[in-house]
Amino acid sequence: MQPNRFPLPTVLALVLAAALPGAAAAQGSERPPTPVTVVTLQPENVTLTSTLPGRVVASAAAEVRPQVAGIITERLFTEGGRVEVGDVLFTIDPATYEANLAQAKAQVSLAQAQLNAAEKELTRFEELRQRNVASDQAYDSALATREANAASLQVALAQLQGAQIELDRTRIRARLSGEIGRSLTSQGALVTASQAAPLAVIRNIDTVYVDVTQSAAEVLQWRRGAGVEGLGEIDRAVSLTLADGSVFDQTGSLTAAEPDVDEQTGVVVLRMSFDNPDKLLLPGMYVQVEMPTRPIVGAFRVPQEGVSRDRRGQPIAMIVTGDNTVEQVPLTIAQDLGSDWIVTDGLSAGAKVIVEGLQKVQPGATVAASERAQLAKAADPVANARTE
Known part of the structure; x- marks a missing residue:
């Protein structure tokens, strides 16, 4: 067995000498604040909306039917074209x-x-x-x-x-101005005054209706909120989203509501009216209507990325206090509106909600907050030039 080359006191002295400088350096340095991005919120008046599915319906429709019996001798209209009241559509052997x-x-x-x-x-x-x-x-x-x-x-x-x-009546005329569909009969066909099948259908689509369904509970809430009368003139507009996701360029208005509730489905049928100058909306088309329901005074529009859920599923937000520390606050959310949540309780004017860096902070942590709008402005030299 070989004797130790260094005595024990010497080894301990070397270890302490190596450790002391690092320990002193650790004690002399502090962890820097975590950088986060915030949005400063102010209360505003918001109109809540409800997105409802619906179908387009022609504002008027007339089925072309014979009133006397006979053989069709001629068709005098262009299928899919426009006809006016009084135009001759078919002739019957007279x-x-x-x-x-x-x-x-x-x-x-x-x-x-x-x-x-x-x-x-x-x-x-x-x-x-x-x-x-x-x-x-x-x-x-x-x-x-x-x-x-x-x-x-x-x-x-x-x-x-x-x-x-x-x-x-052997000259069958249009009783409605509008767009006529395809002919459902042909020259030489025998028609009768009591037949069930129409010869063609005329639809007026210069103005169209959109029939949507809304639950009875939502209708009650809407009526208690004073309905359309409680909204401003601008907020009464009803927007329309088409089947391809695009937004229709004309706004509409609520014209009628069924005075009863369907016993099987528990819904009420609402009818909206839209101008259709370009004939883009066709009867039977599936659309979605965004209808204003009730106004809220003093609500906050919080970006959705600034809201998370706790373990009980309740919505929460992380805000930066005046001393640059993080605080967790519970929220009361009315609904979503675009990319924001409409918050009615839990925030105060000037609240700084963290929207970026949430995964790096905990309540009580010290942070270095930067405003989202300022960061966007600094990154946009064109906007800076306009401001200067």
């Missing part, structure tokens, strides 16, 4: 109805001739009665014949009018 009209005219002429003859006969009996040649009975009979012939003339005139109407 031969039968022209014959009926001629017969009705003949009946009118016959009734008129019979009436003329009865009036002359009545005039002769009046003269004979004045000379006491004709009896009262003969005069009364002539008077009754004249009245019957006058009634027959009125019947014939009515039949003539009906025959003229039926002949006019």
Whole structure:
């Protein structure tokens, strides 16, 4: 066994000499504050909205149907085009109805001739009665014949009018101005006045409706918040999101609400009205409506990245106090609005909410806070040049 080359006291002295300078250096240095990014909040008035699914409905629709029977001889419109009230859309073979009209005219002429003859006969009996040649009975009979012939003339005139109407109906006209769809019949087809299938459909889409459904509970909350009357003039606008995610460039308004609740689904149907100058909205299209529900005074718009959840799922935020320490505060959230949360309780004016660096801090930690807007401005030389 080899003896130690260095005595124990010497080894201990060397170890202490090596450790003391590092320990002194550690005691003389402090950990720097953690850099975080904050957003300083101020209260503002916010209008809460509700996003509701819905379908586009034409403001008016008319099914084109025949009112007389016959063979379609011609189609006079362009499928998918626009038609105006009174435009002829289809024609039906008029031969039968022209014959009926001629017969009705003949009946009118016959009734008129019979009436003329009865009036002359009545005039002769009046003269004979004045000379006491004709009896009262003969005069009364002539008077009754004249009245019957006058009634027959009125019947014939009515039949003539009906025959003229039926002949006019062989030219099927548009009863609504709007966009007409495809033809559901063809030349040579037999149509009847009582058929169930329409020949075409005309829809007015210059203005369209959007029917949406809202739960009865939300309707109650909306009505208790004074409804549309409680919103400002600008906040009453209703926006529309299309199926491809784009926002429709026209705003609409609430025009009607069903006065009852569906017993099976518990929802109420609301109807919005939108101008559709470019015919972009088509009936049956699926859309989403963002409708204002109620205003909130003194709310805070907190960026969503500045809000987290505790172990119980309650929303919380980390704020920087006046002495640059971190404090955790519970929040009351009304709803989301875009990329922000609408907070109604838990914050005060001037609160600095941490939005970047949350994973590096804990309550009570000391931080070096930088305002998000200032960082964005410093990174934008164009904005700096405009400001200067």
